[in-house]
Amino acid sequence: MAAAAAAKKAAAGSSDRARTFPPFPPAVGSRGAFAESWWGRAWIDALENTSMDAGRLTRGRTYARRGAVEQITVTPGLAKAKVQGSMPRPYSSSVGVKQLSDKDWERFLDTVAARAVHIAALLDRDMPPGLVEDARAAGVRLLPGVGDLEPDCSCPDWGWPCKHASALCYQIARLLDVDPFVLLLLRGRGEQELMEELRARNVRAAAAAASGATVVTPSVPAPSSVSAVSVLGSALDRNSQIAAIIGFEVGALPDRPEQPPVLASSAKNGAIDHGGLEMVAADTAHRAHALVAEYQASTEPAAVPVLPRHSIWQDAVRAVATRPADAALFTRVAELYDLEDEELAAAVRAWEQGGAAGLEVLEHAWSPTAADKARARTALEEYADDSEPPPLRLWHNRWTAEAEGVQIRLGTDGRWYPYRRSDGGRWWPDGPAERDPAAALAGLLADAAGG
Secondary structure, eight states, X not given: OHHHHHHHHHHHTSBTTBEEEOOOOOOTTOOSOSOOSHHHHHHHHHHHHHOSOHHHHHHHHHHHHTTOEEEEEEETTEEEEEEOOSXXXXXXXXEEEOOOOHHHHHHHHHHHHTOHHXXXXXXXXXXXXXXXXXXXXXXXXXXXXXXXXEEEESSSOOOSSOHHHHHHHHHXXXXXXXXXXXXXXXXXXXXXXXXXXXXXXHHHHHHHHHHTOOOOOOOOXXXXXXXXXXXXXXXXXXXXXXXXXXXXXXXXXXXXXXXXXXXXXXXXXXXXXXXXXXXXXXXXXXXXXXXXXXXXXXXXXXXXXXXXOOOHHHHHHHHHHHOXXXXXXXXXXXXXXXXXXXXXXXXXXXXXXXXXXHHHHHHOOOOOOHHHHHHHHHHHHTOOSSSOOOOXXXXXXXXXXTTXXXXXXXXXTSOEEEEEEOTTSOEEEOSOOBSSHHHHHHHHHHHHHHO
């Protein structure tokens, strides 16, 4: 995310209607999703549903990951960049986006102004689903759909889009993760312009309220409110506190979640992925059961954290890891992310090893602090066994015993993840993570000696 932060900082000084973002660094070998936000993913869906050639999309993803896309300039209705192809000189690629009409913008601004939470979300660089749904209810389609994107490129490739324009589109999805105002600019209005118009609406509403006039706003249902006293009252028992937090009264929790109903055969048509829907329902039931059990077991349920928010890629790996016998799901995810079976298998094993933190350790190297390294060296020097530990080569957060083909990796969660090199040279997660680097290394060496 460092590149995303740099992009946001660089764009801050750009013109409101012409923002320029520096190129993203190469991410060769990365197989993660290009967009973590749901609106960024909607952009990619629009691209992939528009494309007439899946092969060129695959090559476009490769171009994007290797850093072929140079700085990106975004103006109303257009994003453009130079993209380095096989020739010495880069090609000029662009993607046009259908702009909203003035009437569409009026309806959208009325929708945003009707709820302070929408303004707060945008200022926090978030695009809440409620805002998009409210805009759609007002007749404004904010997210691009099929036919809204117009890729173009100076290369001689006849593909639509070509691999260069595809690469640009995938990098734009990363920009949308940084800042949803990029999407709004592509739809026709800049951030400063939008904020000024929203302020003007607030001034008019305040003046009308002071004069007693009626202010007409879109018909948007107001969110329900909860009394602070009902939530924080000291007389509440544990179940009442849980009910206030999660929104319903909790009775006796069953030993295990019940199986959600199976879709009727009449509902199993081509418009619904019934297998996927049933899987999501079952997964939701299991996660809800685990969360409520955690709340009920706590003496301070309000202090229990909610379930973590995973990226789409993380949740896809989690789904595969929790359904090891579902070959169709494995194949679907591998195809979606353009992965070899071995690559997805490694990601699943990393998830089993340490969840999101384990997957992060598999995919990214990082540089620990000098204090982290010193503590690791001390622990490894105190390694107690019949013989001295093997020499270790340090690179970033990875300590490798080359001759033994084993490695320990420090995660950002402070745990040490054991890895073993396969005959093909791939590093595989191997065994549970440990708080002590010596324990993680000892387990690897003991297994190697036993094998």
